[in-house]
Amino acid sequence: MIRKFLKTTIASLLIITSAIGLSACGSKNSSDSSEKKEIKLGVSPGPYNDLFNAGVKPILEKEGYKVNLVNFSELLSSEVALTEGSVDFNVAQHNAYVKAYNKEKKANLVSIIKIPTVRAGIFSNKHKSMSEVKQGDKVFIPKDPSNAARAYALLEKAGWIKIKSGVVKTLATQKDIVENKNNIKIIEMDSSQIPRSMNEADYAVLPGAIEYMAKIDASKALISETLSDDLYITVAVDGKNKNAKWAQDIIKAYKSQDFKNYIKTHNSKGYWVLPDDLK
Incomplete structure (x- = not known):
């Protein structure tokens, strides 16, 4: 009787321990996704990726991030990759485009910050x-x-x-x-x-x-x-990642004094129009 009780107790403890281990592992993976230090940028032709690479990427690298560039021939392919999760963010579309894309593709992309934009x-x-x-x-x-x-x-x-x-x-x-x-x-x-x-x-x-x-x-x-609010170029992410630490750090980088200094010294031709929260 005692032997049977011990076997049952040990088996229960093993199940509980495994469950705790799996739960901890799941929590760690969730944390890793939010706090990861290696992020992927979907790159399509245009000046906004150049601006990110020159003015923002170095700021993120100082914070310990590794930014991998994934090249696409045009914006739509980059958006699809963002929707599918093969890249983490892109910096080449305005919010009006994001809204139209979400409606057409039933996606959940979110603009997390307006960035300097070249006017038509x-x-x-x-x-x-x-x-x-x-x-x-x-x-x-x-x-x-x-x-x-x-x-x-x-x-x-x-x-x-x-x-x-x-x-x-x-x-x-x-x-x-x-x-x-x-x-x-x-x-x-x-x-x-x-x-x-x-x-x-x-x-x-x-x-x-x-x-x-x-x-x-x-x-x-x-x-x-x-430029209306919807026509400023934005940083776009999947909606589930908008509060991730890496996403918030991208926002901080664009709002940083280092980036403001970069824009001041690289806008002699007047290309870049800054949204109010970056002035």
């Missing part, structure tokens, strides 16, 4: 003023939905078109134009082709990233967009 602008190799516009002038704009909407909002700001009342500006399309007093010919094309095609147009709308990569002087813009 209207440029011309033929004209020195917006007032020189004439009937039938040809205007090139980006064809991807996000940047096209920004272009239409900018053309409305210039007074050249009117967009239908009630249309969300970040979702506007050519079909939403209700007035075009100069009958300008708006031609949508791949944004990367616009800089090399500008001599064929009277005016061209350049997204900030394209303007930066083509090394076009930002001060030459005849008019620049007004």
